Amino acid sequence: MEDLLNAYDMSLIRTAAVMVIMALSLNLITGFCGQISLGHAAFMGVGAYTSVVLSINGVDFILGTLAGMALAGILGILVGLTSLRVRHDFLAITTMGIVFLFSGIVEQSSFLGDTDGLSGYPHPAYGDFAYMVMTILLAIAVMLLSIYIRRSWMGATFKSIGDDEDTARILGIDVSLYKLAAFVMGTSLAGLAGSLYAHQTTIIQAENFGFIESITVLSMVVFGGVGSIAGVTVAAIVLTLLPLWSQFIGDYKLLFYGGLLFLMMRFAPYGLAGIVVRLQRLVFRRTGDTG
Amino acid sequence: MTELALLVQGLLDGSIYALIAVGLTLVYGLLRILHVAHAALFTLGGYVGVVVTNETGSFILALVAAMIVAGIAGMIIYRLVYQPILHLPPYVALIASIGLFIAMQEGFRFYDEQGVSYVNPPVQGTLELAGQTLQLAKIVTFFVAIILIGGLGLLAAKTRTGVAWRATVTMPAMAESFGINIIQVRxxxxxxxxxLAAVAGVMVSLTTNLVEPTSGDVWSYKALAIIVLGGLGSMRGTLIACFALGVLEAFATTTCVPLGNIQICLGEIMNRDAIAFAFLVIVLMIRPQGLFVRA
Known part of the structure; x- marks a missing residue:
């Protein structure tokens, strides 16, 4: 099987797998728990920078990744704490601010490479193919985790908070605790995606984890259907690969993403999952008529 | 640099924030939408300003043209984007607006990737104040902002249109039953x-002599932070937050605080934009409803 894929194909698959992890991790926060985040890429950046700085200092890839996840998760708790104080539009702008704080601090820190970023750091010695298989397995693991969470008691609690926070509180749900839980899980998984991303490319810069990247991830969640695991996974794969396959979409990637976000919100605000549900209803109604 | 010069610099920057943030606050006050695509109209204004000035040689004409073009574009955005999705949850409009913003930004790239500049830049020149050189264009911007926003305030306070407008913001359903055409107000x-955003775009283009697709980004992200700081929808709060942020940035980027025997310089830890957002996060942690609550 190793011969069937060339290096380029493998890099496409790895990138798609990383973006699936990214999109699903945001889906935990925004989709399951209803907390909008316009700054998710910053946590990916925290994971990437932590893991790279550690690997430059001779720390093993797996340990570095775990450290990246931990640090992203800790910062996620801090942002989660703001979500306990501010809501809705206030939260959206606060999370947007996190991206600018992240890039503003990284670009002024010489040990993080200023605006030039970090490059020439050691990669894990797995080889391209094994690395690709690992990212795919991790993406599948994150999918399974998402499914497990949604089916669990915690998933139901998240949904109640997302639907109506005040009612959830009246029902005796510890809203703060569960919001923080969603932020910790989502942001540490973003840290995982960041570390995986950093070690499959040769340079990381603050601008790789900026506002536009955060919006790209958000557009995957929205395109797939906020909260839908299958929808978000498909959307992450399609939206990652399309700009790489089609020259035109690649050149005008932002026009494409932006237009897509806008058209989706305008005509199908519940995303791919919403379209599937609508089609199902159409089919069922038709069979109902004939039967 | 003296404190006075920093203060003046901050107030001048604050007036640019004000021109952008007033429009955002108006939209938020009326429709409860964070109008991110407002940034694209700032950039559009800049493009029209430069192109018309270069074609006709008249800066005033260019300014007026930029206002009209951006104004009409804003009305089209309302009609085609926001009006059909007003009944959906607020995040829908927010994400649609971000999408539109990114797409419009890329649209400018179709027109001119490198950006446009004045052939003969108008209103150049500098002024000396307390040992610091100030750009004349910034001073003109300050007065233009004061006149336009002051005029708007008068319009809202004294005219029938203004009364209808304020009534619609306060209580749309009641205003409508009194015969106000709320669609027209919107x-x-x-x-x-x-x-107003277009005016800001044109005035900023004077100081930088360059308008590119991403010109509006940082200004507008910060304008969003400002209206949140100001309490979302409170015009007074927004204006105070604009000038407060301008002054804060001017001081924070240059001032160092001694801590023990090391000097802590905020400007060396984070850049100007990060300082603005750090301020936002800190304020919201203390006052989650913003500095000024809507009356």
Whole structure:
């Protein structure tokens, strides 16, 4: 099987797998728990920078990744704490601010490479193919985790908070605790995606984890259907690969993403999952008529 | 640099924030939408300003043209984007607006990737104040902002349109039953807000002599932070937050605080934009409803 894929194909698959992890991790926060985040890429950046700085200092890839996840998760708790104080539009702008704080601090820190970023750091010695298989397995693991969470008691609690926070509180749900839980899980998984991303490319810069990247991830969640695991996974794969396959979409990637976000919100605000549900209803109604 | 010069610099920057943030606050006050695409109208204004100045040689004409073009574009955005999705949850409009913003930004790239500059830049020159050189264009911007926003305040306070407008913001259903055409109010609202953003775009293009697709980004992200700081929808709060942020940035980027025997310089830890957002996060942690609550 190793011969069937060339290096380029493998890099496409790895990138798609990383973006699936990214999109699903945001889906935990925004989709399951209803907390909008316009700054998710910053946590990916925290994971990437932590893991790279550690690997430059001779720390093993797996340990570095775990450290990246931990640090992203800790910062996620801090942002989660703001979500306990501010809501809705206030939260959206606060999370947007996190991206600018992240890039503003990284670009002024010489040990993080200023605006030039970090490059020439050691990669894990797995080889391209094994690395690709690992990212795919991790993406599948994150999918399974998402499914497990949604089916669990915690998933139901998240949904109640997302639907109506005040009612959830009246029902005796510890809203703060569960919001923080969603932020910790989502942001540490973003840290995982960041570390995986950093070690499959040769340079990381603050601008790789900026506002536009955060919006790209958000557009995957929205395109797939906020909260839908299958929808978000498909959307992450399609939206990652399309700009790489089609020259035109690649050149005008932002026009494409932006237009897509806008058209989706305008005509199908519940995303791919919403379209599937609508089609199902159409089919069922038709069979109902004939039967 | 003396404190006075920093203060003046901060107030001048604050007036640019004010021109952008007024439109955002107007839209938020009326429709409860965070109008991210407002940034694209700032950039559009800059493009029209430069191109018309270069074609006709008249800067005043260019300024007026930029206001009209951006104003109409703002009304079209309301009609095609926001009006059909007003009944959906607020995040829908927010994400649609971000999408539109990114797409419009890329649209400018179609027109001119490198950006446009003045052939003969108008209103150049500098002024000396307390040992610091100030750009004349910034001073003109300050007065233009004061005149336009002051005029808008008068319009809202004294005219029938203004009364209808304020009534619609306060209680749309009641205003409508008193015979106010609230759709018309919304159009006027978008026209004025967008025209002001265009003025900001043109005035900033004077100081940088370059308008590129991403020109509006940082200004507008910060304008969003400002209206949140100001309490979302409170015009007074927004204006105070604009000038407060301008002054804060001027001081924070240059001032160092001694801590023990090391000097802590905020400007060396984070850049100007990060300082603005750090301020936002800190304020919201203390006052989650913003500095000023809507009356």
């Amino acid at each position: 159009y006027i609202n978008f026209f004025i807000g967008s025209a």
